[in-house]
Each structure stands twice: as C-alpha cells, then as structure tokens.
Amino acid sequence: MFKNLLIIGGQDKNENRELIGELYLEKGKIYTIVGPTGSGKTQLIEDIECLSDGFGLTKRKILIDDGISPQHLRSSYQNRLVSHLSQNMHFILDMSVINFLKMRLKCTNFPDDIKSVEKILEYANELSGEKILGHFSLTTLSGGQSRALMIADVAINGTTPIILIDEIENAGIDRLRAMKILVDSDKIVLVVTHDPLLALYGHKRIVMKNGGISKIINRNPYELSLLKQLHSINKVTETIRDDLRRGKQLEKECFYGL
Amino acid sequence: MKLVIAAGPPASGKTSILFKTIKYLKGFNAKIAVAKLDCLTSDDERVYEALNIPVITGLSENLCPDHFLAINIIEIFNWAKKSGADYLIVETAGLCNRCAPFIDRALNICLIDCLSSIKVPKKLGPIVTTSDIILISKVDMVSQAEREVFVYNLIQLNPTAQILEVNGLSGFGSQRVGNIILNSPSYDSIDGDILRHSMPSATCSYCVGEIRIGGMYQQGIINKMDFSKGSDFSYV
Numbered sequence A: 001m002f003k004n005l006l007i008i009g010g011q012d013k014n015e016n017r018e019l020i021g022e023l024y025l026e027k028g029k030i031y032t033i034v035g036p037t038g039s040g041k042t043q044l045i046e047d048i049e050c051l052s053d054g055f056g057l058t059k060r061k062i063l064i065d066d067g068i069s070p071q072h073l074r075s076s077y078q079n080r081l082v083s084h085l086s087q088n089m090h091f092i093l094d095m096s097v098i099n100f101l102k103m104r105l106k107c108t109n110f111p112d113d114i115k116s117v118e119k120i121l122e123y124a125n126e127l128s129g130e131k132i133l134g135h136f137s138l139t140t141l142s143g144g145q146s147r148a149l150m151i152a153d154v155a156i157n158g159t160t161p162i163i164l165i166d167e168i169e170n171a172g173i174d175r176l177r178a179m180k181i182l183v184d185s186d187k188i189v190l191v192v193t194h195d196p197l198l199a200l201y202g203h204k205r206i207v208m209k210n211g212g213i214s215k216i217i218n219r220n221p222y223e224l225s226l227l228k229q230l231h232s233i234n235k236v237t238e239t240i241r242d243d244l245r246r247g248k249q250l251e252k253e254c255f256y257g258l
Numbered sequence B: 001m002k003l004v005i006a007a008g009p010p011a012s013g014k015t016s017i018l019f020k021t022i023k024y025l026k027g028f029n030a031k032i033a034v035a036k037l038d039c040l041t042s043d044d045e046r047v048y049e050a051l052n053i054p055v056i057t058g059l060s061e062n063l064c065p066d067h068f069l070a071i072n073i074i075e076i077f078n079w080a081k082k083s084g085a086d087y088l089i090v091e092t093a094g095l096c097n098r099c100a101p102f103i104d105r106a107l108n109i110c111l112i113d114c115l116s117s118i119k120v121p122k123k124l125g126p127i128v129t130t131s132d133i134i135l136i137s138k139v140d141m142v143s144q145a146e147r148e149v150f151v152y153n154l155i156q157l158n159p160t161a162q163i164l165e166v167n168g169l170s171g172f173g174s175q176r177v178g179n180i181i182l183n184s185p186s187y188d189s190i191d192g193d194i195l196r197h198s199m200p201s202a203t204c205s206y207c208v209g210e211i212r213i214g215g216m217y218q219q220g221i222i223n224k225m226d227f228s229k230g231s232d233f234s235y236v
C-alpha cells in the first residue's frame, strides 16, 4: 500500500510549534507512544488514521511515501489504515473458531482456502500457552487464547498497514513472539502503553507532552538488554503462576532462575 | 444551518461520541445547538450543558421517538436558529426497528453498538438502510476480525453509507465525524423536506388506547400469528 508515513509537526495545546518537525514511520518497526494521561496519545493516532491534512486541531500533516498527500486514501472503511488490538477486546460471536475464520476469510475477500485458516491457528498456537483447537467455541477461549488468535489474525489477514496495540495483558501469551510476528508481517506497529516491558519493545519511543510530540527516543543497547532481562523475569513469573495454578508447592529444586 | 440527526439504540454511546465531536467542532468556532429526544427521561441535557451550548430535551412519552421527531423537527430547527446556532445536532433514541427518524436533506448518522448488534445485523432496520453515515461504537470491546465481518454485513444492508469506527471513551473517531459535519450542506429552512423512510402508523385499536384483549375489541389492521409453523414437538 505504501512504504512509509511522514508526520509533519503541528502545534501543541498552547498553539506552540511541536518540538518535532518531522517523523518518519517505517514498516517493520515498532513505535511506542508514551506520555501522561491527556498528553495527546489518542489524538496522534487519530491524526494518523484520518490522514490529517494540516487543518485539524493539531495542524499536523500526514504524508505517505516521502511526501505524497494521500487524498485517495481518506475516508472509506476499505481504505482505513489502522487495525486495533486492545486489552478489552473479546470475541462475542457464538461460533467455532474454524467456522468463524472461514466466514471471516470469505467476507474480507481472501481466497477461502483451508490453508490460511490453518496458518492462523498455527500462528495463534505459537503465542498461546494453551492450545487452541478448531472446534473450540470463540466465546469460551481464555483471555490468552483470544489475544493470541486476534494477533495472529491481524498479522495474517490484516489489510491495514498500521497495527495499533493498546496494552496487551501479559498472562498466557508470549509477547516477544507476538511482537515479532507483527513486525514480520511488514506493518508499522504502534503501541500505546504504560507497561515497561511493552514500552521497551519499541525501536523508537514517541514522547507526548501537552498535546505535542516532544521527543523521539531511539532504544539504546542498554535498554535492549534491559528488555531481555525484563522478559526473562516475566517468563519466571509466568512459570510460577502456572505452577501455582496447577496446585504445586514451590520448592528450591524447581529452579525458577532467581 | 447544518442539520445532523444522530440516532441509535439506548446506551449505544451516542452522547459519548457526540460530546467529543462537539468539543472538536468548537475548536473551529462552530456554534452548535443540541436537541435530545427520548421516550421517558434523559440526563443528557446536563452532559451537553457542560459544553456551554444551547440544549433542549423533548420526551415522546407514549409515542415512538421517531414519530415524535417527525412531528417536532421544524420547531426544533427554528429553536436552534433563534438561539444563534449554525449547527443543530439532534440526538434521538432508535427503539423500534420499524422506524427511522431521518430527514432527506439532513446529515443522517446512525450509531450502532458493535457489542450488541454484531450478532444480528439483519435485525437493524431502516435506521441502518437509510443513513448517510454508520458509526460503529465501542470498538474497544470487540475483536478486529469480528468487526470486519460486521462491516461486511453492513455494506450489504447499506452500500452507500460511509462506515466509521468510533470509541466514545477515548474519543477515537470524533475528528473524522467532526470533519464530515463541517463539510455537510447548510440550509435556511427545512420546510418541505421529507422523511427518508415512511413510518408505520398507529393502525390497531390498541394504538388508540384500547386495553381489553379478545377478538371483539380488535379493529383496524390485525396481524395474527401463524401457529402452523412451530416446531414439531408437542406434549399431546
């Protein structure tokens, strides 16, 4: 659809020029948007989604492919840019996983071949702690299973070039793999989060302040090593959670790695 | 004056998204008036008042709110004009699936809650088929995959409407809705305009106050159920 997206800075809530004049968003990269509540995180995403033309609230301008104004992409649902994944999302249809996926592929004009249904399930099962089978009912999937299926679906079926993640819980899903699957699907991944682990996944952090982009932080090698440490701590917590759930007594010999 | 009619089932998120949209429009110095039509009671007036705009509430009581709108819309339009507004937004409940409150020249927005409507999109009647814009609310609650299937179904019902997803809590989508309103046509008067959908009227004796049940009290259009079609199981 396009190679990159360029945000031309506008103004903050006090109508002062935004500190960042230009920001490229590239496919295959994760961008974390951070900032206190009310600092303009949702507004920035809104500007991207509606491809602001410089006349909106923030006066930001969104261009594609090194400077083309994307007139033709504005406004229709089929051409929308952002798919959403959020912590509150549920599956609500009373159908089996396999029947839903088949119907979904048909509606969204993908060839209805059994292969891609299987691929979605395979991806989802890579992420989920508990295996998802095709005959399971959508509404009875666990939180982790649902999230895994949503991520796999967006990565494989998603027709939009941008994926927005609005927090994802850490229970029952391999988040590092999830991020990798999303990035490998050649999308721009935006993450809005207050969670340190999730925030550090971003190659770049977009810092919002008073309605404006105030800073861009590139993840440094130290932060990357911190991410890996946090990730292994997270894995230990997961194992302990699992063991507790299974009714085990925790012993020194369990080697939780602490 | 620009006229926007926003209709949708109770608690589908109309006020939440309109509130955010009006906030956005106020940034363009738009002078907005809001009329809220409901059946029995409504607290929305107080919500909108916080925006420092003229607000009025109309209660339809024992009438369907869509009929009530058709009866009162010209007066509401004149009220908004008199208050100096250049935008009139009417928020109205869409309760019965047989009627729709839309006026031919207005910007007609139908709001549906994807949590409750996704299962039976076919049940959504003229409110969906005659609208210009369909807003899908509470998109934060339902998976992207199911929403895409839902949108596919909505496109079958109304192929010309513009479909947008909104979140009344974060305000996501309000800027796009606002831009559509900013670009909608403006009218001096709506006299002589027509409804998009002809509404079924009060046609049986119960519509006009009859309370006794039984064949001898029934007059007008009587639509009896067909009992030959139920399931085959019986206790006798």
Ligand SMILES: Nc1nc2c(ncn2[C@@H]2O[C@H](COP(=O)(O)OP(=O)(O)OP(=O)(O)O)[C@@H](O)[C@H]2O)c(=O)[nH]1
Residues within 6 Å of the ligand: B008, B009, B010, B011, B012, B013, B014, B015, B016, B017, B044, B093, B137, B138, B139, B140, B141, B166, B167, B168, B169, B170
């Ligand atoms: N999760 C979620 N909740 C929402 C959203 N929009 C509205 N709500 C909630 O839904 C409830 C009803 O919202 P309202 O905006 O009052 O709905 P309404 O359609 O104006 O309701 P009536 O005027 O009473 O018919 C409130 O508790 C809102 O906080 C949304 O996008 N997501």
Ligand SMILES: Nc1ncnc2c1ncn2[C@@H]1O[C@H](COP(=O)(O)OP(=O)(O)OP(=O)(O)O)[C@@H](O)[C@H]1O
Residues within 6 Å of the ligand: A011, A012, A013, A014, A035, A036, A037, A038, A039, A040, A041, A042, A043, A044, A057, A058, A208, A210, A211, A212, B170, B171
């Ligand atoms: N540059 C700006 N100029 C004017 N208003 C702005 C600007 N940026 C954001 N706003 C407004 O400020 C309000 C808060 O912004 P927003 O909802 O984006 O914050 P947020 O960071 O997403 O907050 P939360 O963490 O609570 O979700 C919104 O009404 C938004 O329209």
Ligand SMILES: [Mg+2]
Residues within 6 Å of the ligand: A041, A042, A043, B170
């Ligand atoms: Mg927000």
Ligand SMILES: [Mg+2]
Residues within 6 Å of the ligand: B014, B015, B016, B044, B091
């Ligand atoms: Mg309301």
Ligand SMILES: [Zn+2]
Residues within 6 Å of the ligand: B064, B065, B066, B067, B096, B098, B099
């Ligand atoms: Zn009615």
